[in-house]
Amino acid sequence: MNPFHPLSFARSVTRLADLPPALREVAIGGRSNAGKSSLLNALAQRRRLAYVSKTPGRTREINFYRCGEGRFIVDLPGYGYARVPQAMRQTWGELVSAYLRTRASLAGVVLLMDARHPLMPLDWQLLHWLQESGKPVHAVLTKADKLSRQQALRTLAATRQALDREAPGVSLQLFSSLTRQGADELVERLAYWLEIKNAPG
Template sequence: MSILQHTTFYTSVNRLHDLPSHAGIEVAFAGRSNAGKSSAINTLTNRGRLAFVSKSPGRTQLINFFQLGDDRFLVDLPGYGYAKVPFAIRRHWQDLLSTYLQTRKTLFGLVLIMDVRHPLKPLDIQMLDWFAPTGKSVHILLTKADKLSRQQANNTLREVRAYLLNSYPQCSVQLFSSLSAKGIDETMIVLNNWFGISSASENKTSETK
């Protein structure tokens, strides 16, 4: 059983000074509005409503912390790139996201969500530019892979991977679909490594339940 299946809500913050203090590990999820971030989190945690899936992109305005136990946290960052959000709110999100990504010492890695049909948009590149100087790992999920044929999805994956190799070598990338559950195992391997969880310890935890 995955440790993510024990994920529980911890807190929400809208200001940097309200970020929780702890000595553990955080893994953040970020992505453009309507790219499938909340659906990916819900699929990975096997919790249908853990992350709120809004019909109005840009509605999630808070940094949401979810606790996995033992000072491990999954952090759901506000979606970005939704034009109808007022400028003042967009500016606040930009400052909040950039500062969090660049300065948060407990942040171990970033899972960046991109719609496979529209990858590497300017704001996605901006997110990578904010985070790259930290030297920390980035794993990209090309979501909604079920919307393309296998050949189309694989072609996009190769193109994105080639771009990242030249520009952001600390990034890894994969296909993902919340609808078909494609890519869950591959993503969990990455997350387990980041959270310092071995397969043996995870199996042992499952056996004791």
């Protein structure tokens, strides 16, 4: 049984004062083109839960998706998209930083990276910041279907080596929203963090 099939949009937030009360939640972050919306749709096994835009940087709020009583998956604004005005990028950064720093119900952060371009400078910046905050991190290499199996395994090994050296404790996996590679592994990780019973595994 997929515990995230009932996933539903709850609210968008642009101010910390508007955050919903929660027991536990997991945040999903990454560059603007890392595939956050596609991953959310794959988790829920529905095509239109989250809007997949061809224009990166469309998510400009913190979006909450309910996955049970008091439990949320949280879609953070993407970072690193140059066409967004600097003032707006700064506002997003301040909002996300404050959220990650102060949200008591935040059980962990999933960092999405395109498997073809992992560990870009902004990814490292977020990883190091999260390590200082003490929040557990699970790194996901998305769009694995764009690589051959051999390329994907090489990328996974190289990324694992770099994380072990610079960000020990960060877990890592491959994922494809198209083929659902790694979907079960990700569901188990999220269900564990959210303390959802009757999860697979």
